[in-house]
Amino acid sequence: DLKEAGYCGSMVIEEEGAPIGLTLDDTKPDGSVPAIMGFILARKCRKLSGLTKEERLKKICEIYSRVLGSEEALHPVHYEEKNWCEEEYSGGCYTAYFPPGILTQYGKVLREPVGRLYFAGTETATEWSGYMEGAVQAGERAAREVLCVMKKIDKSQIWQTEPQSVEVPAIPFVTTFWERNLPSVGGLLKCLGVSAFLSVATVSGMAIYKKS
Missing domain, CATH: 1.10.10 (Arc Repressor Mutant, subunit A)
Structure with missing residues (x-):
């Protein structure tokens, strides 16, 4: 059991050869039906779609076994998969990522x-x-x-706020002071530029003062 082993069930695997990139705990809120859900993304999905279901399962179990350090991961009790690229109207899953800006x-x-x-x-x-x-x-x-x-x-x-779920209420995110007050990329670059200018000006001023 992942929880008994001290794991939360969520994993980010950045190894190039790993089939799974992101894994989330998909256990139901009441603790029933324990499961983890993994995503095979982009070019990895296109590559693995050429394999059989059994071959994909084998590769997935092997990477989970390595990451979790457990041979139990090699023997799942059940496995389901969905290739969202086969969907006629969406052509992929499960949402879209956009470049900055x-x-x-x-x-x-x-x-x-x-x-x-x-x-x-x-x-x-x-x-x-x-x-x-x-x-x-x-x-x-x-x-x-x-x-x-x-x-x-x-x-x-037209725009209405969705009512909160009574059965599964949302847990608010608690952010730190730094998370709430981080500057934008532009603001950070300006801050670094001003800091660099002041540093150069200070050093130059000290050098001139010593010479005089």
Whole structure:
């Protein structure tokens, strides 16, 4: 058992040859149905899709066995897999990653309708993008956009805050002072530039003072 061995069930494996990159604990909130869920991403997914299900399972179990230091990982009690690249309309999983600056510049137009075409899907959610909660939020938002165009609701009713789950309440993130006050990349570069300038100016001033 992972918990008994002192593990949390979540892993990030950055080894190039490892099939799995990210692993999360997928045990149900009440502790039933213990499971871990791993993601085979990008080029690794394309490469491993040419193998059989049994061959993929063998490679996955081997890397888990190495990472966890346990031979029990070589003998899972059950295994399920889903190749999201086979999905006709999404063509991949499980959400999208953008280079720096893309969301800042274009994030607001990701969900804007084009004519009579409205966009939903978890990738367009403002919360829990990539997850079921995000899919529900996006679907309801798109439905309200259509209702607004049909004059059935007011525009102010399109965006609504989703009620918190009673059975599984959200646990708030606690951030440190430094996490809350970290500068932006631009701000950091400006700060470093000013610090470098002041350092050079101070050294130059001391050198001139000593010469005089």
